[in-house]
Amino acid sequence: MPRFLLAFLLTFFVPSRRVLYWFVQLSWVQPLARPSLTVEQLAAAIPAFKPTQLAGPVIVVFPEAELRRLGVPTLLLVGAQDISCRPRRVLERAQRLVPHLEAELIAGGGHFFHVEQAEATNARLLKF
Secondary structure, eight states: OHHHHHHHHHHHHSOOHHHHHHHHHHHHOOOSOOOOOOHHHHHHHHHHOOGGGSOOOSOOOOOHHHHHTOOSOEEEEEETTOSSSOHHHHHHHHHHHOTTEEEEEETTOOTTHHHHTHHHHHHHHHHO
């Protein structure tokens, strides 16, 4: 919980793409058991924190050659209001590179469109 709190606070005080990725990773990837930090340990760690020492981003951009080699039917759904990327550019790149692709922007959906627009997402999955 303290790491989550630290990441949450940093997204407001040091807003950067790297901090946002770290926060998202901590929010969605939780180990089964983790030793708890005390408030004192957290307070001591904050001044020593260096955002430049964080690991690389969570999001991976696949090389064009790898996308061209996809030989199976592929469905790509992207939330039209996703702020973590440029949805139209993502769609256009995929349409240009992936051979058997069906791609669609999910209207009214952000990064978590599968939750925000569950019915539309499920209908599109079933159609595929």
